[in-house]
Amino acid sequence: MQLVEGVLKGNRLALSRLITGVENDTPEGRDALDQLFPYTGKAHLIGVTGAPGTGKSSLVNQLAGLYRHPVDGSPALRVGIVAVDPTSPFTGGAILGDRVRMRDLTGDPGVFIRSMATRGALGGLAYQTSAVAQLLDAAGFEVIFIETVGAGQSEVEIARLAHTTLVVEAPGLGDDIQAIKAGILEIADILVVNKADHPGVENTVRALQSMLNLGFSDGRSSGKHLLSSQKTDCPEADADPELWTPPIHQTAAIHKTGIEDLFCSLQEHKAYLERTQEWERRGKARLRRELDELLQATLLRRWQSRTPEAIYQATLERLERRELSPYRALEYLMKSEWIS
Amino acid sequence: MQLVEGVLKGNRLALSRLITGVENDTPEGRDALDQLFPYTGKAHLIGVTGAPGTGKSSLVNQLAGLYRHPVDGSPALRVGIVAVDPTSPFTGGAILGDRVRMRDLTGDPGVFIRSMATRGALGGLAYQTSAVAQLLDAAGFEVIFIETVGAGQSEVEIARLAHTTLVVEAPGLGDDIQAIKAGILEIADILVVNKADHPGVENTVRALQSMLNLGFSDGRSSGKHLLSSQKTDCPEADADPELWTPPIHQTAAIHKTGIEDLFCSLQEHKAYLERTQEWERRGKARLRRELDELLQATLLRRWQSRTPEAIYQATLERLERRELSPYRALEYLMKSEWIS
Known part of the structure; x- marks a missing residue:
């Protein structure tokens, strides 16, 4: 199959076409997934979720830039970005406004950006997103950001596809905006308070600390990563090597502050996953969940069709x-x- | 069927036997549910969840006492208590330690207490608990507490059976105990900080307030219900009659402090549900969820058996x-x- 070979050779047009095939659940799309599946499992999948208005896209933009041009002299990595909007029925244009801000990334052959939206694909949007991430993985993108809008049940499921999950918050979104659905914090590996140059940032950080301390952390995560601290090399991790405590980062993506610290945390978390075999465990758990979801969806679909x-x-x-x-x-x- | 008639006449032995039948998913149990189903839908289902050690059982004990002997002169109601431990494979003895504290309730024919634990029943423990609650409902218990240990996914599902969900917290459980799983707060209609005479209560209340304000409240819930305020009549509700803001109560169940305020909140929430048709909506949503769960479980089970x-x-x-x-x-x- 020509498109599959194209993807393996890094042809962007072939990749785009196959992604469309996967989104539309065509026989070609399924065939491509079958053939490309053996080449998957290498990429670092990073889920990014949080309420609209927290500046997730700018943040992903900046992080992608660092992976492309690492400040610490490590090799540049190829970056895929999948932007998912579970509330929108439209593909492509859905998050176009955000994508405009990614202008400085486009034209870089080491970056591939794709927006996705709700379809009736088998297994739901979570499965579909996973399938697109698999295509990017097989195409040789070494870091794949999966960015979702909102923080409801679907976003949690999409975030669970990732090796590392970033939950993004921002100060001053107002009390009645559902700025954080508490459930999403449970799956956070790294917390980010973006727009940290805005007023009210201390309250947001303090609230996140309370939630972490009450709920699912040993309390060591308090404010280590402040907006002011800037560095060019990632430091050695000083925490328990067998235990991951979600750090709380303060960033201001549009001013490019705090991004390098966050980038280092992503690297640290990847090293932690590999060191503890958690990388493999998360990968296997994801495959099993995918299979079970396909199975249940297929059984229910067959029942409904009858x-x-x-x-x-x-x-x-x-x-x-x-x-x-x-x-x-x-x-x-x-x-x-x-x-x- | 004799047992069914016995239940409708208030025979406790008949009720006990049918509950066992339902737990074991026997044909008699299913028949009884079928015959008693038309008599259900009247009881106020109150879910009570929270970490072990928060004193949920004492709290339920005290609340049941108030429903039996209302301080404001309203009529005494019959109270059922279903105590569920999703982590325990044993029925009956599972939460026996807690039940010992209920000594002052036993002997009262207007109170029925039953412990339940994990079984492989169709639809899972959530469905099974719902079925037992239906039996109690048909037997004329007007208030049914569904008490679960822990705050994981199963507890959330069980709590969703209720009209009103109480989430119980306590100060000083230590940072690394998973005192609150953030997800459970999303489903709380009423928050209770029990053991409010213990040190650290302010921190717990403040953390809960932060979580509510960040996530899913309009911020008006701040500390209205303090441990000190005691009354004998429920006050008129002063909030927006169309909107429910989860209040945070401070109680010390073993000293019987703060219980009457909490009792009033339960009454207020019931009135709110009825006023907004939310009572009917929650009931219908529960039935639909039950049917879908039975359907999916049956389809998967049939597939697995083959x-x-x-x-x-x-x-x-x-x-x-x-x-x-x-x-x-x-x-x-x-x-x-x-x-x-």
Whole structure:
């Protein structure tokens, strides 16, 4: 298959076409995934999530720049960026506004940017995103950012695809904006308070510290990474090598402050994952989850294709009116007429 | 069916037997659920969750006492208590230690207490707990506490069964104890800091306030309900009648302080649910979720019963070694030999 060979040789047009095939769940897309799957498993997948307005795209932009031009003299890495908007039904244009800010990255053949949005693909958006990340992985992108808008259940699932999950917060978003859904903090490997030059940053950092200390940390993460501290080399990690404590970073992406410290934390976390075999474990857990999701989705889809929607709705209404018990409703829905 | 009639007449032995039938997923248990289902939907389901050591059982004990002997002269209500331990494989004895403290409630025919633990019942522990709550509901218990140990994913699912969810916290549990899993706060209708006579209570309250303000509240919940304030009548609610802001209560259950305020919040929340049709909406959403869970569980179970476990494991391992792609693994697992 020509496109598959193109991807392995680094042809961007071939990669774009195959991604479209995967998004549309075409036979070509599936075939390509099959053929490219043996070449996957090398990239560092970095999930980036947080509420709209926290400046995630600028942050990813800056980090990608550092991977392309590392300040510490380490080799430049190829960077893929997958921007996912689970709330938008449109692909491509969905996060275009953000992508405009990525202008300084485009034209660099070592960077590939793609926006994705909701489709009815088998296994849902999480599976679809994973599939696109696999294509980028096979195409030789060594660092892949998976950026999601929002912080709901879908974002959590998408973030779980990653080796390293960054949760981005910003001060002054107002109290009633759902700035942080608490659930997302559970999956954070690194916390970032972006726009740290704005007022109210101390409150945001303090609240994050409280949540970490209460919930799922040993409390050593308090404010080590301040906005002011700048360096050009990543320091040796001083913490327990077997234990990861989510650090809280303060950054101001548009002023390029705090980005290098954050970049070092990403490197540290990758080293931690490799040292503790957590890298392999997360990769395997991801594959297993993907398989189970495909399986359940396929079983349910097959059932739905054999059961008229009107039957399901009518059954649900009878259940709500308490004319049918849950088991009777189940029995009715599983009746051989619809199923066999 | 004699047991079903017994339950409707308030016979405790009949109720106990049917609960056992439901727990063991016997045909009698299912039949009873079918016959009793039309009598359900009246009880106020109150979920109570939080880490071990926060004193949930004492709190439920005290609240049950108030429902039995309301201080404001409202009629006494019948109270069911379902104590669930998702981590324990044993039923009955699991939370017996806690139940000993309920001594002053036993002997009261208006109180029924039952402990439950993990079983392989269809739909999982969440479905099973819901089924037991339905039996108590049909038996005429007007308030049903569903108390879970811990605050993981299963507890969240169990708590979602309730109309009103109480999340219980306590000061001084230490930083590394997973005192709060952040995710559970999202589902809290009422927050309780129990053991509020212990040192460190201010920090716990402040941390909860930060989390609420950051995440999912309009910030009006700050410390209205202090340990010191005691009253005998529930006050008129002064907040926006269309909007519920999770209050933070401070209680010391073993000293019986703060319980009446909490009791009033429970009444207020019930009134709020009824006023906004949220009561009906939560009930319907619960039924739909139950039906979908039964459906997915049944489809997966049927698939598993037709697919040897060794086949699944071997396929997973080939996937991990990247000998099979996810789609090929899926195709292999869905092959007609195992399925048809």
